[in-house]
Amino acid sequence: MSNSSDIKIVDAPEGFEGNGFFATKLDTVVGMARANSLWPLPFATSCCGIEFMATMASHYDVARFGSERMSFSPRQADMLLVMGTIAKKMAPILRQVYEQMAEPRWVIAVGACASSGGIFDTYSVLQGIDKIIPVDVYVPGCPPRPEQILDGVMKLQDLVRSESVRRRSSPEYQELLASYNIS
Amino acid sequence: MALETTVIQNKLSDKFGDKVTGFTQVHDIFTFEVDSASMAEVMGFLKEDAVLRFNFLTDLCGIHYPDSEKDRQFAVVYHMHNWYDNVRIRFKCFLNGDNPEIETATNHFLSANWQERETYDFYGIIFKGHPQLKRILNMDEMTSFPMRKEFPLEDGGRTDKDDRFFGRTPDNC
């Protein structure tokens, strides 16, 4: 174990503190907990997947952001990382994976291909995964550097931290899913 | 001793006569044309002959020539390699534009299997006798053959691209 004293602990959210108690909103506590233990589901198809390998390996270590455990089952994942080109042949599978994930679920489109089709404006490539599933964070780059992927994860953490616990049952969210034909 | 190209040419001409034509040296590879009806026979000869010994099918691909005459609108190109003498050859079989059909090479080389499927997928060239000729890279539901020259490259369904900003007319895709 490391004895160094510069271990960072997540800051406590805003609230009222007194002798032996701390009061805050449920939203912020839940948000804090969720944001710091996002389990990623790597959906790696091509080049960006190799950069993600570097991100999760020793040098960049995505575990520092609470994403220690790669969840290869969509059932136990919070954050779908779509890395690489999604061909039209692959689209139904990506969608199936998304549908299998339990709420709350977030999606990061890593790289130009997942975000917009990238340089592959061709008959066989889906022009951005947001055509079939809702996306929370887009990471540009072809492929993005590991730092960029980490930045994307941190941006998502910000979103998660401030998300209301009721968002997933709000009519706006239902409408969003309905626009993608996801029930 | 290295295998001379004249030896290859003479052997093929003696055996197949005018079914094998157009011998030329293009850069480092000896190239000729084979009548599409005798492709499998020629390939078998190239592979089995004790002198030629082209034991490796390096590559197989199709080409589309929409502006050529009807009988030469498609071509299948085979690259073979003799590892003993380290000689490469390339031969082409031209096919009819309406009815591109050629014999399969899978009886000689197992590697031809997927390469022929790919060629079928891209160009719609039928390989007669292929064990499982169906699409490989594209979706089975696709009806057109994308590598034919008339097929557009770009996804027609894109709405975010304004053609005016790309210096193109709107109906280009």
Add this chain to the structure above:
Amino acid sequence: MSDLLLPPEHRYAEEIKKRQNEDGSELSILNLGPTHPATHGIFQNILLMDGERILDGEGTVGYIHRAFEKIAENRPFYQITPLTDRMNYCSAPINNMGWWMTLEKALNIEVPKRVQYLRVIIMELARIADHIICNSVLGVDTGALTGFLYVFQYREKIYEIYEEICGARLTTNMGRIGGFEREWSPAAFKKINDFLEEFPAIWTEFENLLSRNRIFMDRTIDVGPISAEKAISYGFTGPNLRAAGVDYDIRVMQPYSSYEDFEFDIPVGKSGDTYDRFCVRNAEVWESLSIIKQALAKMPEGPFHANVPDYYLPPKEDVYTNMEALIYHFKIVMGEVPVPVTEVYHPVEGGNGELGFYLITDGSRTPYRLHFRRPCFIYYQAFNDMVKGQMLSDAIATLSSLNVIAGELDA
């Protein structure tokens, strides 16, 4: 999107079910992929299983078909390099250099010796990067994560070298017709030298972790074997063929980029199983290191690009001050370079085998036809043959050791 289709396993399962009925015994069908965590890369295999044993299977590919060849027919020549990067993204510089050499062959350009040596260095670095991924991930798939974490640190060092040379890490888009875009900086050479000094110890440690490890040997020896004869018929090339005992290597058969100047061995295996493939790749890393050392030691003086103003971008300061340079710059950027009507086939020894570029030009600004001979695509069709009769977990190790790169497989 209403045109989304059912996942394909529903369609292919029928075919295998028929075989099941004829047999009459209790068999099951397993759908492995296309997003199975153990198959890094997207391949689908529908396997007919008798318990844990694989009886038959059918592979489906094309889940990342990006139409490289179609794009290539619509892009000027210099814009095709980014496509080659994304084919085998584990060893992008080899693809880049292969493409430039193809073009140089078509245009009859002689490149200076120094450029050839620099290319050899970068290609061998790419080969090391490629083999690091394949072998360390094979370790992960057989349950040994430690090696992966060790060697990936040094893969980063290779990326740093790439960055120093061309500015990109993974998809390098390196080089130009006739040479490199700029002179390699002293920092790049320093990084290469540092890498050569530090890496052998790490690679030895990695080898020690796995190559005589009882568990690893049990998991890989006699797993997914292929005979030399069959491998040749299936079109195997590269380390996978050499593991079967055939010493076919383009670098020796048809030396390009001055490979004939260097002394190196071609490691071969014996039985063509997963363990042999692992060992061949391991040995190749040592050979690559030795080639890089020789190239650095023998590095000739000279320019970093050939003198071909028709194809090589002039320095930027000339473009602003010199009429001729401006014209060349304009023509090259617009893709209007003179290209003869010809056809060439140029093979290079890629990370996975013979990577060939078959280019047909018709004198216009784009290739008339460009076909990539993608080694993965050709040898992956043997996979079902190789795992027949093996256990399911062996199939994973076999797939991993074949080093099938999805981008290259599906074009």
